[in-house]
Amino acid sequence: MARRVVAISPKTGIGAALLVLALILAALGAVLSRAEPGLGLGRSDWLAIRFTVLQAVCSSFLSVLLAVPVARALARRQFVGRAALVTLLGAPFILPVIVAVLGLLTVFGRSGWVNVALGGVGLPQVSVYGFHGVVLAHVFFNLPLATRLLLQGWQAIPSERFRLVAQLRLGPRAMFRAVEWPMLVQVVPGALALVFVICLTSFAVALTLGGGPRATTIELAIYQAFRFDFDLGRAALLSLVQLALAGGMALVALRFVPAVSIGGGLDRPLQRWDARGGVQRIGDGLAILLAAAFLMLPLGAVTLRGAMGLPQMPATVYQAAGISIGVALASIVVMLALALPMAGWIAGRARGGVEAVGLLGLSASPLMIGTGWFILINPHADPTGFALAVTVLVNAMMALPFALRVLVPPMRDILQVYGRLSATLGLSGWPLWRLVILPRLRAQIGFAAGLCGALSMGDLGVIALFADPDRVTLPLQMYRLMGAYRMEAAAGAALVLLALSLGIFWICDKGGRWRADV
Amino acid sequence: MLTFEEAGITQGDFTLGADFSLQQGRKYAVIGPSGAGKSTLLGAMSGFIPLSAGRLLWKGRDITDAPPGARPMTMLFQDHNLFPHLSVTQNVGLGIRPDLRLDVADRARVRDALARVDLASHAAARPGNLSGGQQSRAALARVLVQARPMVLLDEPFAALGPALRREMLDLVQALVEETGAALVMVTHAPEDVRRIADEVIFVEGGQAAPPRPAAALMDNPPPELKAYLG
Numbered sequence: 001m002a003r004r005v006v007a008i009s010p011k012t013g014i015g016a017a018l019l020v021l022a023l024i025l026a027a028l029g030a031v032l033s034r035a036e037p038g039l040g041l042g043r044s045d046w047l048a049i050r051f052t053v054l055q056a057v058c059s060s061f062l063s064v065l066l067a068v069p070v071a072r073a074l075a076r077r078q079f080v081g082r083a084a085l086v087t088l089l090g091a092p093f094i095l096p097v098i099v100a101v102l103g104l105l106t107v108f109g110r111s112g113w114v115n116v117a118l119g120g121v122g123l124p125q126v127s128v129y130g131f132h133g134v135v136l137a138h139v140f141f142n143l144p145l146a147t148r149l150l151l152q153g154w155q156a157i158p159s160e161r162f163r164l165v166a167q168l169r170l171g172p173r174a175m176f177r178a179v180e181w182p183m184l185v186q187v188v189p190g191a192l193a194l195v196f197v198i199c200l201t202s203f204a205v206a207l208t209l210g211g212g213p214r215a216t217t218i219e220l221a222i223y224q225a226f227r228f229d230f231d232l233g234r235a236a237l238l239s240l241v242q243l244a245l246a247g248g249m250a251l252v253a254l255r256f257v258p259a260v261s262i263g264g265g266l267d268r269p270l271q272r273w274d275a276r277g278g279v280q281r282i283g284d285g286l287a288i289l290l291a292a293a294f295l296m297l298p299l300g301a302v303t304l305r306g307a308m309g310l311p312q313m314p315a316t317v318y319q320a321a322g323i324s325i326g327v328a329l330a331s332i333v334v335m336l337a338l339a340l341p342m343a344g345w346i347a348g349r350a351r352g353g354v355e356a357v358g359l360l361g362l363s364a365s366p367l368m369i370g371t372g373w374f375i376l377i378n379p380h381a382d383p384t385g386f387a388l389a390v391t392v393l394v395n396a397m398m399a400l401p402f403a404l405r406v407l408v409p410p411m412r413d414i415l416q417v418y419g420r421l422s423a424t425l426g427l428s429g430w431p432l433w434r435l436v437i438l439p440r441l442r443a444q445i446g447f448a449a450g451l452c453g454a455l456s457m458g459d460l461g462v463i464a465l466f467a468d469p470d471r472v473t474l475p476l477q478m479y480r481l482m483g484a485y486r487m488e489a490a491a492g493a494a495l496v497l498l499a500l501s502l503g504i505f506w507i508c509d510k511g512g513r514w515r516a517d518v
Numbered sequence: 519m520l521t522f523e524e525a526g527i528t529q530g531d532f533t534l535g536a537d538f539s540l541q542q543g544r545k546y547a548v549i550g551p552s553g554a555g556k557s558t559l560l561g562a563m564s565g566f567i568p569l570s571a572g573r574l575l576w577k578g579r580d581i582t583d584a585p586p587g588a589r590p591m592t593m594l595f596q597d598h599n600l601f602p603h604l605s606v607t608q609n610v611g612l613g614i615r616p617d618l619r620l621d622v623a624d625r626a627r628v629r630d631a632l633a634r635v636d637l638a639s640h641a642a643a644r645p646g647n648l649s650g651g652q653q654s655r656a657a658l659a660r661v662l663v664q665a666r667p668m669v670l671l672d673e674p675f676a677a678l679g680p681a682l683r684r685e686m687l688d689l690v691q692a693l694v695e696e697t698g699a700a701l702v703m704v705t706h707a708p709e710d711v712r713r714i715a716d717e718v719i720f721v722e723g724g725q726a727a728p729p730r731p732a733a734a735l736m737d738n739p740p741p742e743l744k745a746y747l748g
Contacts (some may be wrong), residue, residue, distance in 0.1 A: 417598050420566060426587025431617035437605040 008415070008432065016338045020397060024364045026244070027372025034375055035236035036354035045238060047213055047223040049245070056199035059138035064146045064191050066139065068184070070291040071150035074283035080312055080355065081207070085292055086151070088251020089144040094451060094505050096458025097141070097204035098475050099494045101154045102482070103298025104209075105126060106305055106491075134217075138202065142195040144295060149194070153187035170281065182515070193252070201365050203248050204460040208479065218242045222367045226465060232375060239368035246365060299498075305401070306495025309488035317493045320477035321500060324445035324457055327392055327473055328504055331456035332397035339403040339448065344437070349413035352460060363459075366394045384468040391463045392456075392471070399452035406448045407441065413442050446512015450505035457501045474500070520563065520591075520668060520700070522726075526571030529642070534558055537572070538728035542667065545694065545701040546729055547711040550721035551746055556704045559719070559726050560670050563702065564593045565746065587616070588671070591623060591668035592661050598678055599657040606632065606656045607641045613660040619633045631659040649723050655689065662693055669686055669694055674707040687714055706746055720736035722746065 023285050041049075074086065092100065108128040113126045128136060157179060165175050208218040216224070218238055225235040339359035373390050377383045383390075418436055422428070427436060438445070460475040467476055474497045534555040540546060548556045559569035563574070574582045576590050578661040586593075592613070600609045609630045611620050620628070623676035632638050635655040645653050654675055661669055662676065675683045691714045694701045702719075705711060711718060715728035718736070720743055739747060 242706060248739070260531050418594060418601065420586070421598055421601070423566070423586040424564065425612050425616050426585075427616045428587070435604065435608075435612070435616075435618060440601075 008344040008347040008348050008360075008437075009349055009429070012341035013343070013348075016341045017345070018507060020338060020400065023393065023397070024369060025048045026124035026376060027364075027369040030375040031239045033236075034232045035240055037234040041237070041241070044213055044216070044243070045221065048216045048218050048238070049213060049241065051131070051210075052200060052217040054247070055134050055138070058131075058135050058194050059142065060192050060195040060201040063142040064150075064188060064194050066291075067150050067191070068148035068188075069145070069283070069287040071147045071154060072180070072380060073287040074147070075154035077288070078283050079288075085288070086148075086297060088292075089148050091299075092141045092144045094454035094501060095141075095299075095442050095457075096210060096460075096475055096494075096497050096501050097137075097202075098460050098478055098482075099302055099458065099498050099501075100140060100298060101137055101205065102305075102478075102491060102494045103300075103302035104133075104140060107298050108136065108299035112153060113297075117504055122441040129209055130212070130215040134205055134215060136451045137205040137209055138195075140294070140298065141205075143291065144196060145198075147291070148244040149191040150184075150187055153183050157183055157417075167228055172386065186284065193249075193466030194281075194416055196244065197250050200249055201242070203365075203367060204475075207464065208482070209458070216243065219365060219367055222365075222371060223499070224464060226367075226374075232371070235371050236375075239365065239371055242365050243368055261484040273453075274278045282357055302494050302498065304492060305488070305491035306493075306498070309490070310495065311492075312486070312489045313492040313496075314481075316472075317474070317481075317489070317496065320472050320474040320493075321496055323388070323471055324474040324497070325504075327388060327395070328453045328457040328500075330392040330509070331395040331399070332453050334392055334443065335399050335403055335452040336449060337399055338396060339407055340433075340445075342400075343404055343411045346408050347415055350481060364397070366398060366459075369394050369397075369464060370465045374466055383466050387465075387467050387475075389473060390460075394462045395459050396452065398459075399448075399455050402451055403448035406444050406451070409442055410444050413438070422467075437485035443512045446508045446510070449512070450508030452509055453504035454501045457504055458497060521575040522572065523575060524572040525562065525569050525574060525625070527558055527567055528570035529567070530559065531634050532558075533570075533724050534562075534726060536562070536723060536726040538726070540700055540702065540729065542700055544702070544729075545691070545714055545716045546719055547717075547732065548702060548704045548719045548726075549706070549708075549711060549743075549746070554721045555724070555726070556721050557672050559721060560593065560672050561706060563589075563668075564591055564670055565589050571578035571674070572746075590666055591670055592664045592666045593659055593670040593672065594661065594674035596673050600653060602645050602726075605642050605644060606637060606648070606659075607704065609645065609656060610663055613662075613664040623678075627663050628659075631662040632656075634662060634693075635659045648728045650678055654678065654682075654686050658686070658689060658693060658724060662697070666698055666699065668700045668702065673704050673706075678740060683710075684713070690714070708736065 074082065108126065109115070110125070110128070112128070118125060125135070151214060152485070165179060170178060172410060179333070199217060202217065203219040204225070206220040207223065210216055210220060218241055222235050222238045222242065225231045225238060237389070288310050289433050370390060374383045414437060418440070422432055422436055458475055459473075460479060463473050463476050467473075472480070474493060478493040478497060480488050481487075481493060519539055519541060520537040525536045531571060532555065536559060550556050552608065554684060562569060565581075565584060565588075569582055571582055572582075581589055582698075597654060600606075604612075607628055608618060610631055611618050611624065614620060614627060627637070629641070632641050635658050637652060637655050637659060640648060640656075645656065648656065668736045675686045678686065679703045683732070687710060690701065690703075693699075701709075701714075703715075706745075711732055715732040718732045719729050720727045720735075722742055735743070
């Protein structure tokens with residue numbers, strides 16, 4: 001009812017948003033200046049586009065379809081370890097892609113556990129490379145995400161609805177039609193769209209499991225044009241294709257994509273009176289068991305193999321680990337310097353704004369930005385000298401949409417509750433941030449910093465494009481070890497990387513909540 | 519002296535008119551039915567709700583567009599008068615300097631104010647560890663160090679029990695008499711009006727009536743006030 005108390009000056013926030021926009025547009029401009037449209041797209045480029053779309057379609061449908069029974073089981077069952085499993089579903093989000101890939105290779109690879117088992121009973125082997133592998137890895141990463149989204153949908157169904165179902169004695173089918181189907185119709189398109197866009201821009205999975213003319217994504221094609229052919233014109237052209245495809249899809253997806261709650265709140269099972277039958281119990285148990293095994297086996301495999309590989313790690317791994325820690329910490333600082341003013345600005349506005357920035361983060365491909373900045377820096381200096389700086393910047397920008405989703409709602413609450421008090425006291429500017437906003441937002445800042453740190457720690461993107469041979473990050477070092485078939489050493493590095501990623505997330509998240517006041 | 523000069527406040531369909539002056543050192547009670555606009559009137563005084571017509575003057579100076587912090591008044595709200603993550607001392611210190619860079623003299627003032635409201639022993643506590651009455655007293659200590667010429671109360675003691683509320687009102691009365699500030703308080707309770715108000719602003723039917731002497735008004739209320747008091 002009262003006039004909005006504008007306690008936060010929007011200038012810094014708008015400045016930060018413009019800076020992000022400028023960084024992306026500068027890269028886009030540089031790419032455009034090099035793209036040669038007359039060149040047209042070659043056969044291999046069309047193949048890459050086809051593969052990109054095809055694998056994204058398959059990955060998103062498989063992820064979401066498989067997530068339905070898992071989410072349903074989690075929504076209506078109570079068991080020991082349920083909360084832990086729901087938490088684990090959030091883990092792939094901060095899991096370094098290359099670590100997961102190594103885990104999948106250990107389980108599903110040529111001499112992996114599954115193939116050894118299949119060979120033991122005389123069955124043909126499965127291949128983890130190419131289309132299958134890319135889809136498998138994408139399902140590994142996105143099945144948990146889709147499950148969480150659907151679980152949110154299930155938990156948003158009012159419990160009165162289930163009470164009514166119990167009272168009317170609806171059978172499983174009638175109940176599905178009356179209650180669950182309408183919810184799924186609302187939630188599934190959003191989950192599909194989100195997973196589709198994520199898979200569209202995926203790079204590290206395609207780099208490690210794809211490759212060759214029949215399993216190359218656009219993102220990977222950019223990398224190859226850049227790195228092996230040093231064909232900047234083609235890299236630029238592909239970057240534009242990627243931007244148009246991912247940006248266009250993100251624009252379409254935005255209509256459906258639900259608000260992703262990355263935080264808690266999902267560990268509360270509803271009281272349910274239905275689905276007490278034996279078949280349903282067994283089905284639910286099976287769904288949960290399979291999903292848990294699918295998630296935990298590769299992680300367990302990496303840990304086991306990594307522990308054995310630790311002694312074989314070359315000293316370069318430790319050096320790379322140090323650099324990765326530096327990159328992650330710098331990314332956190334840059335991300336917070338951008339996200340906090342932007343969140344203040346967005347929270348001060350009536351509504352909206354977050355979506356546009358999120359769209360920017362979804363559609364601007366890291367490799368496009370990397371290529372653009374390489375083109376910009378190249379005439380003036382050796383770009384490899386700036387590889388780490390560009391990596392820091394890109395990592396911070398990739399974490400920005402998630403950080404804003406975490407920071408904006410509580411920022412809005414703070415302004416709502418303490419805006420008037422701050423205004424009567426004349427609190428504004430830096431004192432307002434120092435005394436009110438930062439202390440009250442500590443938990444969310446810690447969480448956002450943890451996300452950014454973990455994402456940055458595990459990122460294998462821009463750095464692969466133009467790294468200084470002597471100063472590489474841990475994921476790239478690990479990739480090089482894998483490329484040299486030093487799998488045990490790579491597994492050791494994977495364990496270190498896993499510990500660092502989870503560790504930085506844990507420290508930031510705990511640090512934010514440590515002795516926090518209500 | 520604060521003057522509403524043919525002021526109007528519009529919020530959607532709701533309008534409220536005010537055209538009167540408040541004097542230094544007087545104590546005003548704002549009464550009227552729920553939803554009549556008592557809080558809105560205080561919001562307009564303190565700068566949280568813009569005027570849609572007229573002007574607001576402080577000693578002849580136009581403060582219609584001044585931000586809340588730049589007005590000669592301090593206000594206590596129904597809730598959230600303290601920052602829960604800051605100590606009592608810090609909360610009171612904010613009343614002296616919003617950036618909390620307090621010198622020795624400032625700190626002494628904070629200590630004195632806390633002693634005045636009997637909170638000296640809780641100076642380092644967080645508001646969450648205080649009782650409701652203690653929280654109110656901490657907020658009043660801040661009002662004391664702010665030393666503004668006007669104190670606005672938008673029912674800050676509504677959640678307290680009757681005895682505690684009376685105690686707080688007595689404390690408020692003592693504090694404003696010490697500082698010579700004017701007091702404007704929203705209240706629902708006729709006994710509060712009799713207890714401390716010199717004059718009454720009756721808000722009803724889209725109009726905040728000019729202040730009238732409290733005792734005479736309460737003893738002999740006009741029909742619409744009589745209807746409200748029951």
